[in-house]
Amino acid sequence: MSAPDDLLRVSAERLLVAIRDILAEKSIVSPAEIADRIAITEAASPAQGGRIVARAWVDPLFRQRLLGDGTRAVEELGVVMRGAPPLGVVENDGSVHHLVVCTLCSCYPRAVLGYPPFWFKSASYRARAVRDPRGLLAEWGTIVPAGVKLRIVDSTADYRWMVLPRRPEGTDGWDEERLASIVTAGDMIGVTIPKIA
Amino acid sequence: MSLFSAGDPVRVRDDWPETGGAVHIRTPHYVRGMPGEIRAYLGRFPNPEDLAFARPARDLALYHVAFPRQAIWPEGQGDDEILIEIYETWLERA
Structure with a gap:
């Protein structure tokens, strides 16, 4: 042996x-x-990511800092980034929708979102995210309108990427905690968009 | 110091070091030889191709490079794009 x-x-x-x-x-x-x-x-989880997204929705200056330097911005919220790769944040708006994948392995922004969902590491997700992204998203029930550009972020190197989704309509006046509660890991990867239950 | 700036047209080297033995490459196969555009300079990071083998690794400029998805796979919608982190040693001016 x-x-x-x-x-x-x-x-x-x-x-x-x-x-x-x-x-x-x-x-x-x-x-x-x-x-x-x-x-x-173990402290990192999608709930932590949801807290970051909710803050960006209610605080335009935080949103700006988050998009400029994700690592420093989330440290403001008490997220420990020591020893973690730099965090990049990409923002969805009316003209572009982002989808994060790691085609080479399974790079994931663990420091903010915790352990990746099982499918994020699957060969079929990794292949289809770049080859047939709109077909893949449709299976999640996510339809990216024809006029909206889909930008796939293939996480190949030193950064870890997270999506800042759009704030859904019908959430005016919600406080941060309530906003955070509707944000899922899928929303911050880009396979889904936040929905009001 | 970085060689490229946002907006520069570039091409990924059509190089396949995998054929010569054990390597660790962070440039996906599907963009080798493909034209793209520099979107952002992301900073300098030690070369993972050396780090993976515990060799001394020099810092390389890392860029976010955008590729039109349809140029790589013809199916799907026209203006979708793929944004990838690529080290300067893998890029040449297009």
């Missing part, structure tokens, strides 16, 4: 403990730093 085969037979828990102990012993990363990173990773 080769060494890699042996590794596959060891329980993940034992491997994790062994690696964590070695990292601590060599003073590369302390157990406290690892626990800290796990807490940061």
